[in-house]
Amino acid sequence: MRSTVQPSLAVGLAVALGLSSCAPVPDGADAALEDAVPAQPAMPPVYETVRLPSAIAHVMTIPDPVRYPVQVAVVNDLARVDQIVSQVCEGEGCAAAAINAGFFDPNNGLTTSYVMQDGALVADPNQNDRLIGNPDLTSYMDRILNRSEFRRYDCGGTPSYDITFHQEPVPAGCALVDAVGAGPQLLPQDTSVEEGFIDRTVARDALGSQSPNARSAVGLKADGSVVLVMVAEVPGVSPSGMTMAEVAGLMGDRGVTQALNLDGGSSSTLMYDGTTHYGRLNSAGDLVQRPVKSILWVANPDWGVE
Template sequence: MDSAYQPLPPSVHVYRRTDSLDGHPFIAYYVSARLKDKHLLFSDQVGQGKRFTPSQYYQLEQFPLLVVNCTFFSFETSENISMVMKDGKLVAYSVPSLKGRGDDSLVYYYPTRGAIGIDRKRRADVAWVFTDSSRLRPYAFEEMPVVAKGEVSDPSIYDLRDIEWKWWKMRTAVGGGPVLIHDGRIRITYKEEQLFSGGEQDKHPRTAMGYTKDGILIVLVIQGRAPGVAEGATLEQEAKLLFDLKCYEALNLDGGGSSSMLVNGKPTIRPSDKEGERPVPAVFLIRERGGHSH
């Protein structure tokens, strides 16, 4: 679909798929971008306590090549509940704890949720992360998500018990969940991340990001909630699509009415909210160094 979204640099392509998925009407777009292309800048932006539509970010951020929604957030406070790293520093934090239900109501669960990051050498990584607002960097778990619980609502890394972590030294990173593909195989950790429990068979609009072994970043958006036109995808269908696109690791991001991607300011999928694009508190961006003149 490159011709519909020009001007594009040679290392970026736009694809659309409209053939059915498992016999159901399906529409999806993805962008592929070469991570090592020095003409591309991979970054993100947060709304500083406000939410903006992708089209508003496109204007505010001086016309980036790509704008896509990413983090989960609270409708009540408009705050991100997924981490965001910008220029090597945390600018938004993951939700620190979830209150138990029923018999567990005195207990807090400490989720480690999926995030995708790009470091200074332009290498991508998907890990399960834990953030502490007194630290500049997130803690990353590269082998498996940590499932921990305790009695404090604002845990530190020590409340997760004795486990192997490392500082996640990313330049740009956005959180979401669950992880869909890790170390080359499909591994959907929605239970461990405590996301969508019971809803794993539900079809929704989706946003996801992944990367291939040879350094291609893939940004996927799936249209949904449009019966007879585009029915969306389950987490498993989404994971298989990304696997078929050769992703070595991949992550689900906030979906539903938030799913929206603009390339050169032009829409791809049609957002599912009847108002159109939903205002979100963070976006992932790809810019061209030097940019285009408008």
Template sequence: MLRLLLTGWMLALLAGCASPPPPPPDGWQTLAPGLTHRAWAPWQNSDVHALRVDLGRVRVTLSPPGEAGQPLDQMPSRRGALASINASFFDREFRPRGLTVSDSQPWPALLKAPATARDPLLACDTTCTIRFDAPAAPESGWRLAVSGTPWLVRDGNARTAADDASCANLCAQTHPRTAVGLDASGRQLIVLLAAGRRGDLKGLTLAQTAQLMRELGAVQAFNLDGGGSSTLLIGGESRLPRPLNEPALRRVANALHLTPR
């Protein structure tokens, strides 16, 4: 009997050693130096993922034009990335909406969309900034620029349901989402993705997305392409639940990659 008890105790001890450590109390888990991830449900029937990126330790890059039309998990540029997300809105030829720059080179064919010049964008040289007065051409030194629409947080003020009413389908209805923002210091990039189109899991409105971005510390933020395009790869593996009608990763125009500096 004593031998059986000791054997059971040893097995329990070994099982406990093999168990993964519990998640931290605030839900954030470190993926790499300068990069943390959190997954939670801020509302009933929601599934949200966020990344906090220390831009002093993690570099942001945009996939090149030659990879347009590929799903994220097949883009060669994702190799070595700690995490990757989808980026630009695009047309049927995978031309991105708004000013777009990869590796200091502007994309050759920009989608001519209404109010493109007013689309917010994320631009990076040695640091990153979010511009709501996007120029017609990239500024000197920009190695990356990616545009989206519409704004989510501007100077610390988050959009509301009243703002969403002006674009009912894109804004006020619930969809899977992808968004980016910067904190007040400009040294932390904040990324948010929401799953949706999965039965009771519908997604978020843009006002809800903006509320979460502000709670995460973003003082400037805007919306990237969402719906079936919303994709989060961590270590090359898809981590955002897919829409039930679109289980495979969608082909997209480009992707933002987070790599160690």
């Protein structure tokens, strides 16, 4: 299922007035429609904090991902989310929000997820020998290299978003602009087994899905909204955070129909309006600021670079 933007108000009004696309349009009708349909105001991202006894969920809803597109950024060397955002601001325009995204190997700084940026493959897990050459992962490699990803398409000039497996073809009439792999999918169902995260025959649970933890996720609603979620641990509470099922429930309660788990734990970070929220606490109860490989960032059209 692909989440797309809503039809224009002008189209809807034309139908309501009986102006079929097959019927001749009276002279001046276009102007009348333009006068009758005011320009739709921008709907900026909406930030919400959900405080629970053992978790703090930072929820960012982007109701207008056309005006506020959700894009991908990746760095060659690991960097904190706010540092990557600073680079984005220098090169392309500032960000209204950002969240950590794909998996990576902290030992060598190389990706374990596919990442596409502006139509080009900029991070390839096949180039990570510690992943590809790991004998413990050989039986799972086909599934690892087909894990789910968040995608942004250009469909005839209209942005469209999807969450799907890496090898899923691009819809006809669309071009793949950005993509970042992670996984598993949380909604409409959990795909941990299909993606090699869970193997019940050997009690394998690579992400500790059933244990509370700091977590990050991205979701899509039926109305086209994009939702970013970062779950943080609570100081002085142990265990703290959420299981993956709990994250899925939180997102489902907010109308999300498709959801993708992103890198979590110490990587979990969400930045909004100049404030950075971190997910993981160390043994002393201090927030952990861990460098990451890639982010999803929300462009703010009102914050251009002079």
